[in-house]
Amino acid sequence: MYQKVVCVEDPEEPPGCRQSVSACAFPAQAPALTFRQRHFPTASEQDWNDWRWQLRNRITSLKKLGRIIALSDSERQAMAFNGATLPLAVTPYYASLISPDNPGQPIRRTMVPTVSELLVSQGEEHDPLGEDGHSPVPGLVHRYPDRVLFLATDYCSSYCRYCTRSRMVGKRKGHSLARWQKAIAYIAANPAIRDVLLSGGDPLTMAEEQIEWLLSRLRRIPHVEMIRIGTKAPIVLPQRITPELTAMLRKYHPLWMSIHCTHPDELTPEAARACTMLADAGIPLGSQTVLLAGINDSVETMRKLMHGLVKIRVKPYYLYQCDPIMGSAHFRTPVSKGLEIYQGLRGHTTGYAVPNYVIDAPGGGGKIPLIPETVVGRDGNDLLIRNYEGNVYRYPDVIGAASHNS
Ligand code: SF4
Structure with a gap:
């Protein structure tokens, strides 16, 4: 039977979002506190520290956004098309990091649409990596012999304007137990698969019971040696990393985590605490960063980001050349810029702080390293x-x- 695992109140809300939970003790930091008092004056500290409150109060409309930042003409015009491409959603926590008056601020540019994303340039595609063509069952991408990408949900707490999967995320389809079961049956029937990457969307936006359902089923498959989770939660929704979550995750080792981060301004005390909790649960943490024009395309910014990640126990893992999704020209840099940045890191700092610079080859060729x-x-x-x-x-x-x- 097709069973949709979605919240009845709002299909965009993850399941269990109305359940009462013990919010983790997350100390409110000064910028977030000021922002909460100004824009969410009735919210308590406990509300703010509850990841489900953060999800319920995401900024998703022009009206809400216009109360928080002074919108530029380009942003206002783009919001008229909100939902036609990738919807707008920003957690209140992450919105507290956005400049209210500078449209060029890096974090703001990654979250708030502009008219540039409505312009399609040559070579851009909805699915540049050819994932749909390598999908033996819905929600599973099998491109390399020994590993699969398991797209567990299409939901993210905050939507990045340059998302490789903008064709599918935020489309309010919810999650499907029937799809999950088919994907797990496919993995079980293919003994060559030893590594499963749970991604989406963001798997850590789901309730613990759902994440555990997936992890426990995957762990029952003898040839699955390694499970990875791809997430941006520690950066955009650090409240999600609770003692309950880490206690559950640590039951399913070896479990690895790839954390999506973009700019050193994201490495707040809240994000640091979330990463520390995950690392203390024995989860090796790696980072994934997309090279973005005017956002992180300088040696200085990238070095600061990589050093900051190492300090919070995250090993810089991949630096991606931005994928040519539709309307991405304003985010993409020449490859020579990426090589310049790589050269500015390699040898100038510890190898632990140097990510692999790669192009994910259009058409499904996989990641190809770029080295000067x-x-x-x-x-x-x-x-x-x-x-x-x-x-x-x-x-x-x-x-x-x-x-x-x-
Ligand atoms: S968190 Fe990841 S999947 Fe979600 S919008 Fe950002 S890049 Fe896409």
């Missing part, structure tokens, strides 16, 4: 290699030597 040329040639047996300062060194290469195992 370091092998500059040969001189006899010597390999000529260039270091981070541009100096060339010789390495006495071993040519034609017998294998140690022979």
Whole structure:
């Protein structure tokens, strides 16, 4: 039977959102406190610290947004089309980080639509990564032999304007137990799959019981060695990381987490605390960052972000060239900019703070690493290699030597 697992009050709300919960003890930080008192004067500290309150009070309309920020003409015009492409949604917490008067502020640009996203440029597509063509059952993408992407929900607490899956997220379809069961049956029937990435949408917007349902079913499959969760919750909804959630997650190790982050201004005490709680639960944390024009496309900003992540126990994992989704030209940088940033990190800071710079190949070719040329040639047996300062060194290469195992 097709069973929709959605909240009856509002299909955009995650299940269980009306249940009473013990809000985690999250100290209100000064900017968030000022913002709450100004824009949500009847909300208590307990409300603010309750992730379900944050979801119920998301900013989703022109009217609400216009009360919080002074909208530019471009933002106001784009909001007339809100929902035609990707809807607007921002948690009150994340909205507290948005500049009310500067339309160019990085966090504001990632959340508030502008007319630029209505312009479609050459090469842009709804599904540039060809995920739909690699989907053996709905909600599952099987592109690499040993791993699958499990799109558990189309719901996010806040919608990023450059989202690769803008074709499908925020479309109010809710979650389907029947879809989940088909995806799990597919994984169980394919012994080559050893790694499952739970993503969406944002899986951590779901109730604990639902996340646990998925994790427990996946853990019953003997060949699934590793489960990963892709989420932006610690950054846009840090209140979601509760002791109850981490206690549940730690039952399903080895569990890894990829945290989507964009700018150093996101690394607030709240985000730091959320990441610390996850790390303390034994979950290795990696980051995923999209390179975005005018938002994080400088060595200085990216270095600050990567250093900040390492400080809160998140290993910088991927720096993505922005995917050519429809209306993304204003976010995309030349690849040469990404290589310049990579070069500005590699060797200038610890390797732990250097992410892999990749293009997710259009059409479904998978992630292809981009690395500035370091092998500059040969001189006899010597390999000529260039270091981070541009100096060339010789390495006495071993040519034609017998294998140690022979
Ligand atoms: S959190 Fe991820 S899935 Fe959700 S809108 Fe942002 S990029 Fe897309």
